[in-house]
Amino acid sequence: MSNARSIGTDQAPAAIGPYSQAMALDGWVFCSGQIPLVPGTKDLRNGTIEEATRQVLANLKAVLAAAGCAPSDVLKTTVYLTDLKEFPKMNAEYEAFFGAHKPARATVQVAALPAGARVEIDCVARKG
Secondary structure (H helix, E strand, O other), X not given: OOOOEEEOOOOOOOOOOOOXXXXXXXXXXXXXXXXXXXXXXXXXXXXXXXXXXXHHHXXXXXXHHHOOOOHHHEEEEEEEEOOHHHHHHHHHHHHHHHOOOOOEEXXXXXOOOHHHOOEEEEEEEXXX
16 A cells, blocks of 8 residues: 555644544545544634534544545544434535535444543545
């Protein structure tokens, strides 16, 4: 996989572990999960699930842009929530972000997320 390349941008939080913000290969872009960290400050925007979801999606949008993609290029997402009762409010923000574009999606409840986040989203996109 010598033509695989790491994608990074300072417009999204730096990885907090040994991974890339995204990897790209042959037009495919695999974005690591984003939590609601504010780029530059690394403050956790976790006040409400709506605020947290908006920050997560803004972070993903910045990583996608660094890879030459837009939200309309996203084919699949996975949403991780620490409380599925917050699904309707998260889903409203998600729908507003993607509009008429509807990527495939899985949503799961998890026991915990990094840094105490309430939501994390990753995605797969294809340039085109």
